[in-house]
Amino acid sequence: MSRASAYAVSLGTAVLLMLFVIMPLGAVLIESVRLRGPLTPREMRTAVLAALERLEPEPRRTLLARWGDEVTPAQRMEATAATLEAMNLRVLWDRKAPFDQQIAAAEAAVTGLTENQRAAFTAEFPVQVAVLHKRIALAFRVRDRLSPAEFDTLRSGTRSGFGLTHYREFLGDPRLRRAGLHSLFVATTASLISMVLAYALAFAVNRRGTRVPSLVRFTVLTPLVSPPIIMALAGILLFGRQGLITRGLLQERLGLIDADVTNLYGVSGVIVAMVLSFLPHAFIILDDVLARHDGRVEEAAASQGATAWQIFWRVTLPLTRPGVIRAALVVFILSMTDFGNPLVIGRGYSVLAGVVYDEIIGYQNSSLAAALCVWLILPTLTAYFLFERSERRKRFATGAATGGPPELPLSAMARLGLGTAAAAVCATIVLFYGVIVLGSFTRVWGVDFTPTLEHYRWQGAEAYSGVGAAQRLPLIWSSVKIAGMAALAGGIFSVMIAYLVERVRPTGRNVLGFIALLPGVVPGVIFGVGYLVAFNNPLGIRELALTGTAAILVLNILFANIFVGVLAGRATLQRLDPAVDEAAEILGATLGQKFFLVTVPMIRHVLVLATLYIFVHGLVTLSAVIFLVSPDHNLASVGIFLNADTGRYGLAASMSVAILVIVTAVMGLIWLAERHGPAWARVRLAGG
């Protein structure tokens, strides 16, 4: 029965999405309020008393008496001090003095107690002995009368509870607060600069401000599909202490500066790397907005006698403002959550995303990291959703749009300005990529510029994964393998979700569609932390753990990127006739036959796009997977980051070049798929 199979497939998909999208995101929230830490003395005493209560009075008395006799003099002294404190009496001797002195002082203090005090002391003392020295023995003694959680608490003396402590820690700890302010500063600056640059470039491309618009588009969009931190790496190679320009040109040739003092490390480097990395995200939005914008509005303004300057400020800019805000918000979110660039080029300029990375990799403090993640995105995501909501309500109507840019000529000044800006940005990007290629063929950057292929041999632990396995894969091939698996499974999965939502239409299909899109909005660092905390010890069952496997990488890459295929698939299916599916059904096709024989051939170019997209992103993603790699299953993007972070620039550069080559080949395939896609179902690969 096709209804039953439709039900089963929808349910299965829902379960997968719950497990691998909702659960990790929920796990971040839960982890952020989880508290672990030692019990306070008071809590410890309560736990011990509760455990003692579980014993019969007689065994309890003998046990306490025996413990009282067993303790060493030093332990007795400790217990005495604790008892006095518990009775709210001051401990009058020096707790830092040598033990024998302290022991004598303690005995003297006990002798000095009043009658009443002594009775209280005698009652409390055995309890304190138990709290301080016999807690674990007691725990095992009454183990069968305690719940597992009570036993655990008593045995370890630590608490596992829930609370907002980690959130408060962010506000209270100056180190975290400073990192937060740094994040805000670089993200704001980077998003403002990117927005202005992207607007100028999009304007130049769409309004004949440059003579080679497609070249500008191509160049500006390239970093969208480039290996991580490539801009920071190139920034170091050009402007670092050993930088080609800072040391090679300005110091050694011109003697203008000292490259050890004046270089790009620090906040300025972070901002430059972020702007160049995230400019394409802003550009793709503004390019789209300006390309759709109906130029007749400007022509109408011109016919009313407005100058070019007035037209821009009064007409064009207000009409494109939603795109401007969206572009700025997107870059802001990306910069807030980026840790690769700041860690590589920031050199001590700590940002919040970097702290998250440190807390997890350095201190395994995933609870604090999770809370910081929430701090990181909560404000921006709220702003973003509020913005999207207000945009949906007010939509500018300029009448029937006929499309096309205005035919108004651009003034020579404007053309010169826009052209120069476009040329400068493109030249910078080309320069940055060029220096990466150069770096990959250079023995030791800044020291020994002998051309070499040694970085491409990928030898040594830095370039390898697969410890102990018979074949040791260079990281590149490990990346290709894992991204490839995610792409093959994810491509068809995303098309299937689109088909389910648009054609099978089970109840709750909108929720299904929404969940599949979530990873497209949630920054990678959060998705990575989520997988780490969700699958480290899922449901308390160690055997279910996915951390340390290749599967967790495949799943993470897959679920983080299916949204592209889902979006494109749904958009295409919405434009195709739903009756085609019914025609197949009445001719006898089952659910599977309808999908594989009819739907997939119709939207096969979406399948190709979705697959290649996941593959490319699997190769270049860093922020999520860095928390999930293990010695056995590592990825090239992580290798690039770690090598760049530890100064092995040649190796980092060679891996980057290798990824670039693979990505370029794959993009060529996408281009072919788009060109040869059938006219009735052509979809443009949306950005992001």
Next chain:
Amino acid sequence: MAYLQLKGLAKCFGPVTAVNDASLDIASGEFVTLLGASGCGKTTLLRMIAGFTAPDGGEVWLNDRRIDPLPPRLRGMGFVFQSYALFPTMTVADNIGFGLRLRRRPRQEITERVAELCALTHLEGMESRYPHELSGGQQQRVALARALALNPSVLLLDEPLSALDAKIRALLRAEIRSLVERLRITTVYVTHDQEEALSMSDRVVVMDRGRFLQVGTPLEIYTKPATSLVADFIGTSNTLRAKAVPGDRIMVEDTPAEIQVPGHLRGLDPLRVCIRPEHISLGRPGTGPGPAFTGTLASYAFLGQTVRSTIITSGGASLLVDLSTQEWLALKLAVGEAVAWRIQPGQAMIFADDGTALGHC
């Protein structure tokens, strides 16, 4: 002997009642058309028969077997969609042979059957083309051939000709009719075009807002509409106020008319009289046999074989009258002139105020 039976089918979409208590017995080999304005529930009813839409209530029986719990693919029906819904990635031959391939018939058999169907639907030579390389009429034929490929027990067609231009439409109408007649396939055909319905069907079901207004042969529907709604919908007709008066006559528009009516109509006032434009004759006042109503010629339009004129009656109603061009030219009427008009004997349809038919006179 009923072959396909609909028993009290009903379907609501939220507040909209798309189909309400549809019951119909269709004989084997019969051609039944569902006719009604857009949005009256024809498609919904057809989709319930096919199994694409689950009814809220009622049953579907085929050959004495209840089939409404079955999914579409187990009902053995053919469906031609309004949009054709051809598989764009498959050639004509692959489209037609799709169902056969799903059933894993031998390749040889599929090829032969596809060739046979192409011959039947005049698609020879198109086998290896893709749908987007065909004209609308050819796409329609492919859709028809595909629906017939599995020898369906019932053929369902949802406005199959609505996307085509008038000439092709007339041609395909005849082709479809002769094809299903030859193959003796029980057919349910949906259309909003009354000409199509009247010319193709054995029986017509007139629908309005999810209900059946009338079920009957095309002739019955045209000449004996069960309600004034049907009369309005089928063909063009004029509706005038009337009342029965002593002497078993009726007054139309407060003018006594020489129309004899059965005695039982008295007391059913007010009445409505429907007259088709071709059943009214015109003359100059004072000419012609017997009494006449009066009016003024408001406008006229030359339609080819006929001239359609609009008369404003003395009661103020507007009346459409069709005359043959010959008759019209003989009259030499000018706009604004007074005219006398008569209802041809036996051609006035009388309805009660609630729309139920009371007979002809």
